[in-house]
Amino acid sequence: MSATDPDPVENVVATIARSATEIRQGLVGRRGKADEQNPSGETQIEADVWADQLLADRLSSIDGVGEYASEERSEIIDGGDETVYVAVDPLDGSSNLRSNNTMGTVFGIYEEPLPAPGSALVASGWILYGPITTMTCARDGTVTKYELTGGERTVVERNVTLPEDPLVYGFGGRVPHWHDEFREYVREIESNPEHKLRYGGAMIGDVNQVLTYGGIFAYPALEDSPRGKLRLQFEGNPIAYLVEAAGGRSSDGSRSILEVEPTDLHDRVPLHVGNTELIDRLEETLD
Numbered sequence: 490m491s492a493t494d495p496d497p498v499e500n501v502v503a504t505i506a507r508s509a510t511e512i513r514q515g516l517v518g519r520r521g522k523a524d525e526q527n528p529s530g531e532t533q534i535e536a537d538v539w540a541d542q543l544l545a546d547r548l549s550s551i552d553g554v555g556e557y558a559s560e561e562r563s564e565i566i567d568g569g570d571e572t573v574y575v576a577v578d579p580l581d582g583s584s585n586l587r588s589n590n591t592m593g594t595v596f597g598i599y600e601e602p603l604p605a606p607g608s609a610l611v612a613s614g615w616i617l618y619g620p621i622t623t624m625t626c627a628r629d630g631t632v633t634k635y636e637l638t639g640g641e642r643t644v645v646e647r648n649v650t651l652p653e654d655p656l657v658y659g660f661g662g663r664v665p666h667w668h669d670e671f672r673e674y675v676r677e678i679e680s681n682p683e684h685k686l687r688y689g690g691a692m693i694g695d696v697n698q699v700l701t702y703g704g705i706f707a708y709p710a711l712e713d714s715p716r717g718k719l720r721l722q723f724e725g726n727p728i729a730y731l732v733e734a735a736g737g738r739s740s741d742g743s744r745s746i747l748e749v750e751p752t753d754l755h756d757r758v759p760l761h762v763g764n765t766e767l768i769d770r771l772e773e774t775l776d
């Protein structure tokens with residue numbers, strides 16, 4: 490699968506899009522548990538390991554790619570060049586594979602070596618393995634949605650923005666472990682009769698609903714996990730970059746996710762994304 494465009498960012502995006510159909514088909518027969526855990530201590534599914542290796546081989550060999558890093562591997566693969574640095578969550582929500590629910594592939598393309606702050610992103614996006622395989626990608630301050638068939642991308646929407654009126658909300662973590670201030674915020678959101686609960690167990694499916702209908706998704710800081718669950722490099726930054734490009738906001742509870750300085754490749758971050766007024770209100774409540 491050769492990458493021919495001289496722009497490494499375009500080649501990374503095009504390679505991920507072309508790989509999506511193969512990844513979707515490759516899920517069949519790879520639903521069992523692998524013998525390993527990922528660097529976050531989560532048991533890997535066979536498909537996690539397989540999708541990670543497929544993307545590592547293809548992305549690290551693209552001209553201009555300096556590094557390939559993944560949620561599924563502790564070490565960074567050196568790509569040999571020094572233009573862009575790629576961070577991937579090969580299969581977000583792979584625990585949904587057993588129940589045949591939505592899953593995704595998340596990617597961030599940075600212009601600094603990893604780990605890097607989200608402010609160093611030049612593009613990000615996700616593949617959503619839903620009834621239709623779609624790609625949503627942010628670059629140069631704008632978000633584009635594609636449908637993917639047979640490795641080809643078809644633009645279905647340009648300049649994607651969050652709808653003005655928020656509709657859906659989804660909050661991760663066990664309720665007894667939420668901080669009181671967050672629980673108070675949730676009660677306020679739930680008290681609005683216009684809002685609907687949407688939580689599917691795979692961030693990409695939930696965030697894609699927020700992008701489509703407006704609203705908020707959060708996996709907050711928890712009493713037993715102060716930095717929440719989601720990973721800054723592979724999930725928080727790429728999601729925040731895209732949602733902000735679509736006119737929304739992100740927050741770790743007090744500031745944009747993109748301002749968070751990483752200390753380790755596998756840092757976790759409390760993640761809140763969605764309509765600006767909802768995130769502003771969240772920060773007021775948590776303050």
Ligand code: P6P
Nearest residue numbers: 581582583661662690691692693
């Ligand atoms: P919980 C999937 O494992 C994931 O990383 C995200 O995609 C998802 O939002 C979250 O974890 C779900 O976590 O604790 O609800 O199972």
